[in-house]
Amino acid sequence: MDNTPKIKKESKHKIRVEFERAPLWVRIKSKFFSINFLKNVVYVIFRYILLIGVSYVILNPYIKKIFGSFMSPSDLKNPKVILISADPTFDQYKYIITENGYLQAALKTFLIAASIALIETLVCAFIAYGLAKFKFKGNSIVFALVVGILMIPMDAIRHSMMLFFQCFGESNPIGLFLSKIIPNYSNAWIQGSFIPRYILAFTGLGFKNGLFIFMLRQFFRGVPDELEESAYVDGSNTFRTFFSIILPISIPMLITVFIFSFSWQWTDNFYSDIFFTALEPPGTMFDIVSKMPDTLTELIRNHERKTMYQSTVVGTSTILVALPLIIMYCFLQNKIVQGVERSGIVG
Amino acid sequence: MNSSNTLPVRKRKRRLSLTTKKAISGWIFVLPFVLGIIMIYGPIVFKSIQISFVSLEGTASREVKEFIGFDNYKRIFEEGANFLEAIMNGIKSLVIQIPSIVIFSLFMAVILNQKMAGRTLFRAIFFLPVILSTGVIAATDASSNALANMESGQVDTNTGEAGFMSSMDLASMLGNIQMGSALVDIVVGLVNDIFDIISRSGVQMLIFLSGLQSISPSIYESCQMEGASAWETFWKITLPMISPMILVNAIYTVIDAFTAPDNNVMGYVQKLLRGGTSGTALGSPIEAVQVGHAMIWVYTALVLVVIVLVALIMKAFVFYQKRD
Numbered sequence: 251m252d253n254t255p256k257i258k259k260e261s262k263h264k265i266r267v268e269f270e271r272a273p274l275w276v277r278i279k280s281k282f283f284s285i286n287f288l289k290n291v292v293y294v295i296f297r298y299i300l301l302i303g304v305s306y307v308i309l310n311p312y313i314k315k316i317f318g319s320f321m322s323p324s325d326l327k328n329p330k331v332i333l334i335s336a337d338p339t340f341d342q343y344k345y346i347i348t349e350n351g352y353l354q355a356a357l358k359t360f361l362i363a364a365s366i367a368l369i370e371t372l373v374c375a376f377i378a379y380g381l382a383k384f385k386f387k388g389n390s391i392v393f394a395l396v397v398g399i400l401m402i403p404m405d406a407i408r409h410s411m412m413l414f415f416q417c418f419g420e421s422n423p424i425g426l427f428l429s430k431i432i433p434n435y436s437n438a439w440i441q442g443s444f445i446p447r448y449i450l451a452f453t454g455l456g457f458k459n460g461l462f463i464f465m466l467r468q469f470f471r472g473v474p475d476e477l478e479e480s481a482y483v484d485g486s487n488t489f490r491t492f493f494s495i496i497l498p499i500s501i502p503m504l505i506t507v508f509i510f511s512f513s514w515q516w517t518d519n520f521y522s523d524i525f526f527t528a529l530e531p532p533g534t535m536f537d538i539v540s541k542m543p544d545t546l547t548e549l550i551r552n553h554e555r556k557t558m559y560q561s562t563v564v565g566t567s568t569i570l571v572a573l574p575l576i577i578m579y580c581f582l583q584n585k586i587v588q589g590v591e592r593s594g595i596v597g
Numbered sequence: 598m599n600s601s602n603t604l605p606v607r608k609r610k611r612r613l614s615l616t617t618k619k620a621i622s623g624w625i626f627v628l629p630f631v632l633g634i635i636m637i638y639g640p641i642v643f644k645s646i647q648i649s650f651v652s653l654e655g656t657a658s659r660e661v662k663e664f665i666g667f668d669n670y671k672r673i674f675e676e677g678a679n680f681l682e683a684i685m686n687g688i689k690s691l692v693i694q695i696p697s698i699v700i701f702s703l704f705m706a707v708i709l710n711q712k713m714a715g716r717t718l719f720r721a722i723f724f725l726p727v728i729l730s731t732g733v734i735a736a737t738d739a740s741s742n743a744l745a746n747m748e749s750g751q752v753d754t755n756t757g758e759a760g761f762m763s764s765m766d767l768a769s770m771l772g773n774i775q776m777g778s779a780l781v782d783i784v785v786g787l788v789n790d791i792f793d794i795i796s797r798s799g800v801q802m803l804i805f806l807s808g809l810q811s812i813s814p815s816i817y818e819s820c821q822m823e824g825a826s827a828w829e830t831f832w833k834i835t836l837p838m839i840s841p842m843i844l845v846n847a848i849y850t851v852i853d854a855f856t857a858p859d860n861n862v863m864g865y866v867q868k869l870l871r872g873g874t875s876g877t878a879l880g881s882p883i884e885a886v887q888v889g890h891a892m893i894w895v896y897t898a899l900v901l902v903v904i905v906l907v908a909l910i911m912k913a914f915v916f917y918q919k920r921d
Contacts, residue, residue, distance in 0.1 A: 297708060304705070305722045307795055311738065312729075373629055380626020384619050392627050395634055401900060402642065403856040405867055406893040409886065410644035414637070453633025461800070461849075463630075488622040510727070517732030539733045568737050572729055579728055583721040587806065 312572070319343065319566035323549060326558050342546065342566040349543035352570055359534045360574070362444055363515035369451040370459060371508045375500070377454045378466035379492055383478070393467070400460035404520050412524045415446040447521050457514050457521070462507045469503045470496070505585045513575050535571045539564065649890035653883045669891035672884075680865060680892055684899070687855075687862040693783055694790060695850050699843060702798035706805035707835065727799030739859050797853065801846045808842035809835070837916040844911045851907055855900045866893050 255269035271277070281287065314333070322339035325331045346352055381393050450456045454463060473496065481491040497504070522536035533541075542550070546563050553559045613621070624631075652665045673680055709720055730738070767788055771781045787794070812835065820830045857863065869889030872882030 294713075297711075297713070301708065301719050304795060305719060307792055308722055308725060311792070377627050377630045380623050384623025384626065385616075386620035386623040389623065389627075392631065396630070399638065401852050401856070401904065402897060403863065403893060403900075405858070405863060405870055406890070406897060407641050407645050409870060409890070410641050410648065413644060414641050449637065450633075452629060453637060454630040455633045455638050488619075488626075492626075513728040514731055517729075517734050519733045519736055536733055539737050564737050568734055572734055575728055576725075579721070579725065583724065584717065586724060586803070587720055 312569075315565040315569055318562050319569055321562055323553055323559060326553070326555050326562065342563055343570070345543040345545045346538065346563075346567050346570060349545060350538050350541060350567075352538055355533055355535060355538050356574060359516060362447070362534065363512050363518075366447055366451045366456065366515050367508050367512035369448065370454070370456050370462065370511045371504050373452060373454045374459055374462040374507065375466050375497065375504060376492070378463045379470050379496060381463070382467045382470035383473075383475075396460045396463045399455065400458065404457075408520070408524065411446075415525065444525060446525050456511075457518065458510075462511065466500075466503065466507065469500060473499070502585060502588045505582065506588075509578075509582055509586055512578075516575055517571065538571060539567045645890060646894060648887060649894055651887070653887055669887045670895065672888050673892050673895060680862070683861045683865045684896070687860055690786065690790075691851075691854050691860075693786065694794060695847070695854055697787060698794050698798050698801060698850050698854070699846050701794055702801035702846065703805050703839070703843070705798065706802045706809055707831070709802070710806060710809045723802060724799050726796035727803070730796045735859065797850070797857075800853075801850060804846055804849070805839065805842055808839045812838045840915045841917060844908065844915050847907050847911055848904055851900070851904050855896075855903070862896060866896065 255267045257265065258268045259266040272280075317333045317335070319342055320338040320340070321331070321335045322337045322341065324337055325335045328336060330336070377396075381389060381396070447456070451459075477495060477499075478491050481495050482488075486494070516535060518534075519536050522534050542560075542563065550556055550559050550563070649669050650664060650666065652668075705723065709716065709723065768781055768785050771784060772778070776784075816834055816838075817830065820834060825833070854860065858867065866889050869885040869892065872885050
């Protein structure tokens, strides 16, 4: 059979070729009835089952909490109600938002978390750049310290950190120094405030900053040296190079670090527990969860299934804490993967 | 440390060499961290270790302390039988959990790295726990689960993770197919912990994903040209190329799992550090704080040993691609 293609029509830009194709049935058969295709189909089905299953496991607690948050006290007594409320109510939301001052707390937490996350991102980038691109004696020791700090459990230093920042008087070098130079020095400015968190952020010692420094260090090691060398040749010093060349090209990675840092500050309970004990009522997200609104406390006391109702309320406050993060995550989640994808973290 | 680098240079009164200049800028870059360590973190850690060596009994001021040597450490072994038990149990469960986290996250990263419909959505869901199961949210989840258990008297269906099948069913099913009871325990334990394992693998998945992205596509292309199957490519190319990431992730997982506030040992120590004495033979809250500090440093030392062991074992299998 002669099946060499024949040119039917020729114009300046287009060309029409006619050739005899195999019949449709043969084409379908060779495409869909091969072992390879079958293998692929099985693999794709298996993959989706796995992915959907794992997604279900991840999302299940949140879905349960969301449905649970709309349940009214009568639903909890009703044995027929498992997931979807028969008598939906917004009471839990209403009381937590009004009586616990959710909106003020959210604003306050946002300001604290965003500023700390910004400082941490920049400071960690600064430190990581020094570790990644400069050879100096002690580089490896500093890096070992970075990893070492990750290793110390937060609870090991909880007590002494509290003492350190509470007794900012004579008990520690900084306090001693301040009391020497400032007459009538008192440590009231630091007690129960969020200043310690900023101090920790500025020195790259905040929550899991070791991880950030590590990630950024690996990223900067992947940046070609030629880029900086050309900047030096053009007369830029190291700091200007860092701020006007290195930082702009590492924005995807910085966004990743920022998102991590922000969300860990937002849900923070370690520092809030230590430092914010003296804070006025609209506290942080920590207080939203740890404090029960008065009306609901009353309701829970009179309810037959106290613990169940209580966990419903706690679940509702958890949703309120998580909601802003989820909204932010929806917009920025692509950036997280992008940042890491481009980082080429290779040991 | 900074001055020691600059001093000899000043003596010579010459222009700084490029190496010295770079060293100085390097120190300036890491200066905030070094200062923080010397002025803040160092004293804090020192104080914490100090507390484990002193008696705080009867001290009105926090400053006056009586040095009592290793007494607090001795008391761990005398009275903290629960602690040793908690450590043994903790290590036992972590020995299984840590490899499964690393393997699971590698597996998932490989799948999430493939092109398919809905990849962005799945990635978003998989990294959600990194953002959400920390701090307050994780803490309240743990406490509300405990509440729910108290109420319903059930342990299995608490978090609903293994909702299709209770662990009793699974255990009897595995028993029926003549599986050894030790193995059944391991499998049932894993299934019960599945939520924990998945929600702890977020950061590791990210690190693996970045590692996978950095493998040059041309290597895979040449593999395909030579006729290697996907299976062979994974074992011969992906695994060796990603092995440095496996080391990093193994260490990160060890740190993360051992210092997680919700593991057994940490729960026990946390109670002591907050002055709780119930379930122990300790007399007063102050004693509990002292002994708690001693315990947590013993524990940290143990974690360090584990990390060194893991690093040494893994080092043998890590493959570094030589770059020019």
